[in-house]
Amino acid sequence: MSTTVGRASIPQPSHDDRPGNGDRPGKTYKPRLRPRWGRIALLAGLAVLIIATIVGISLYGYASNLDQDLKRTDAFSQLTGDRPAAATGGAQNILLVGSDSRDPDAKEDQANAWRADTLILMHIPADHKTAQLISIPRDLWVVVPKTNSAACGDGSRAKINASFAFGGLPRAVHTVECLTDVRVDHVMAIDFGGFKEVTDAIGGVDLYVDQTITSIHKPHRVFTKGMMHMNGEQALDWVRQRKQFPRGDFARMQHQQEFLKAVMDKAASGGVLANPGKLNGFLKSVTKAVTVDQDFSLSDMMKFKDIRGKDLTFITSPNKGSETIAGQSVVVSDREKALALYQAVAADKMAAWMSANLKK
Secondary structure, eight states: OOOTTTTTTEEOSSSSTTTTTOOOOOSSSTTTTTGGGGGGGGHHHHHHHHHHHHHHHOOOOGGHHHHHHSEEETTTTTOOOOOOOOOOTTTTEEEEEEEEETTTTTTTTTTOOOOOEEEEEEEOOTTTOOEEEEEEEETEEEEEEETSOOOOOOOEEEEEEEEHHHHHOOOOOHHHHHHOOOOEEEEEEETTTTTHHHHHHHHEEEEEEEEEEESSSSSSSSOOEEEEOOOOOHHHHEEETTTTTTTTTTHHHHHHHHHHHHHHHHHHHHHHHHHHHHHHHHHOOOOOOOEEEETHHHHHHHTTTTOOOGGGEEEEEEEEEEEEEEEEEEEEEEEOHHHHHHHHHTTTTTTHHHHSSSSS
């Protein structure tokens, strides 16, 4: 039995999907690996932490002006029922949404079209010392609620990315909350191309090129093995490469993580903080690149100002790999492991979960 939602014909759910249906065998879950779909939303999380770091250290009173520069969206429209309990004790859960509209890898380049390529749930514990970023595969097979106010389980099965087509950002938030049973406090969306300007605003970054390659994108830059100073265009080109490396996506993930940490650490360095012009340009470029919910406040984010690149942990939502369901290639959640992970997030006990589940 199927139901048509928009242009898609999708099977009706047979049971509740909270937090994930893991009833089929597949690939082994590896919690330390970040998938390729995480490349953009990590930039969004970085934007939150960078702004908090810079403003909190040097320009506390500047936060209100930056707040006015942020683009706003109604991310919680009509979410009136069946929401998880709010976190207590100061923990925060931020849904990071990435748009690939300006990525040369994308098939279309429609800057005004809302399309989401990435979902990451960023958990910041009550002690505000670390952050865990949980990548949710865009092809994860879930129940998408039929309306923004529908009960969890009352909807149709689809890839989680389809929730945007069915009901925009509010439906995506509702779907993630139903999947994880974790309350989303804030939402931040970012365009991938926006961080080119962010990187240039701090004068570029130094990255280690572990293998000489030629880019597959125009103008087909050559990246020579060794330490290389990169501007925004070069850095984003570098972190998009994967086909030239024996480890493919895993090499790209490593390069992305190195890039993000390099940007974050340089942004917090004295060279940026001590230069008012560079600092102002950097902050303006970050705020221009992101869109946030109506209640998001940079002043509130300043409690996280001590978090650095070394304090970020990247996790993949537990899954059993890809399968073909209803004629589609989808990712099947590992129900038992996902339940344990998201219960730890909701209870703000991620330190214990990571100690038990992540390899040293």
